[in-house]
Amino acid sequence: MKVTLSALDTHESSFTPLVVIELAQDVKEETKEWLKNRIITKKKDGGAQLSFRPLLNKYEKETLENQNLYLVGASKIRLLLGAEAVGLVKECSDNTMRAFTYGTRHSFKDFDDDNDDFLSMAERQFIIKHELENLRARDEKMIPGYPQAKLYPGKSLLRRLLTSGIVVQVFPLHDNEALKKLEDTWYTRFTLKFQPIENHRLESAYQNHLILKVLVFNFLNCFASLFYIAFVLRDMKLLRQSLATLLITSQILNQIVESLLPYWLQKKHHVRVKKKVEALKADIDATLYEQVVLEKEMGTYLGTFDDYLELFLQFGYVSLFSCVYPLAAAFAVLNNLTEVNSDALKMCRVLKRPFSEPSASIGVWLAFETMSVISVVTNCALIGMSPQVNALFPESKTDLILIVVAVEHMLLALKFILAFAIPDKPRHIQMKLARLEFESLEALKQQQMKLTAENLKEECREGGKEKAP
DSSP states (O other): OOOOOOGOOOOOOSSOOEEEEOOTTTOOOOHHHHHHHHHOOOGGTTOOEEEEEEESSSSHHHHSSSSTTTEEEEEEEHHHHHHHHTOOEEEEEEOEEEEESSSTTGGTOOOOOOTTTTHHHHHHHHHHHHHTTTTTSSSEEEEEEEEEEOOOOTTTHHHHHHHTTSSEEEEEEEHHHHHHHHHHHHHHHHHHHOOOOOSSSSSSHHHHHHHHHHHHHHHHHHHHHHHHHIIHHHHHHHHHHHHOOOHHHHHHHHHHIIIIIIHHHHHHHHHHHHHHHOOOOSSOOOHHHHHHHHTTSBBOOOOOOOHHHHHHHHHOEEEEOOTTTTHHHHHHHHHHHHHHHHHHHHHIIIIIIOOOOOSSOOOOOOOHHHHHHHHHHHHHHHHHHHHHHHHHHHOOOHHHHHHHHHHHHHHHHHHHHHHHOSSSSHHHHHHHHHHHHHHHHHHHHHHHHHHHHHHHHHHHHHHHHOOOO
């Protein structure tokens, strides 16, 4: 039996803020009240059935800044039903992966009615985001208080509020307790050792086209000079110096610009906010107020694009000319050891926490595969051009070229054989995914059969009524 929101009481006395909504400073009271009602109203009446509270009460708003910050949360039951609605896949007690349902919740691993950690912070915030984005206009013709902001039935309210400037931003809060534990592991580890507008049907297609264009541009921008030095000037010493300079300086600058400088600026801002909070005489939850105000001013994480691009270029510096400068790999390893922690610092202390987004693959970043093929060709060519190898074929350069081409083909063949032999997904993961797909198809089939049976019963019932005198 499917459990619905209307059948359960999703209200809880305790409130855990998960997401923050910031409204513009001049938003009208009737707009705020309308938005609040749409968020807290039951699902059957067109609401999101979530918890919605202002960061400050009426008295505190008169004495403090940041008056238009609102906290959104949900009860445990609401989140569990939301997990079912978004099709969240969780591990069962028998180690299989299945789509979570509230009715079979006790069959899932680590689930307990008293355990509030069954859903991770990221999962809970993703559910809240999903429910907010699925708030749709019903019979409203405009946003209350804003006649120019027209509404159309079935369209997303949150998107309209954002485009009209009524909602400034929506962001999830960091989990400070988890961050403290994570920072402890960092310290322990250290002690131990431009896109034109295009009409793509899907956002993912737009992003893939953008990434592909930027990849080609950055490949030419970063490696064209190195290819010129290697194959036109044929100056291996200059190539080695240029490669070392580009690799080392880019790594150092990235560490400073991406993490260290923003963290230092954020620290200074944190001190100012802390002093302001300590000087307040209002009776408020200072810790929560301080956290929300700090995170409100943090930069927004724009996605994995820059992180992937950085790794892509580093992979190019290391692999394209590895026979000329073998130390590039060592510098890359040293950089990556610190990059893990500096990226964690950036994500946890410099930027707002991003909403988690499900993804089937890394998309066009499979261009790493193309880079590896180009690397085999360039390294074989560079080895063939070296004086030591040329000395072995003083009379015939044709033989040298044929041998280099043959070796290059053999290495590429070996690479593709290994790529084919080693599966992208381990066997046990493939089995779990296949089982999950089979169970989903079976559940869909059962649901269709049930609907068909109900329709037949309804038709028979109506037919009986028509025959009755």
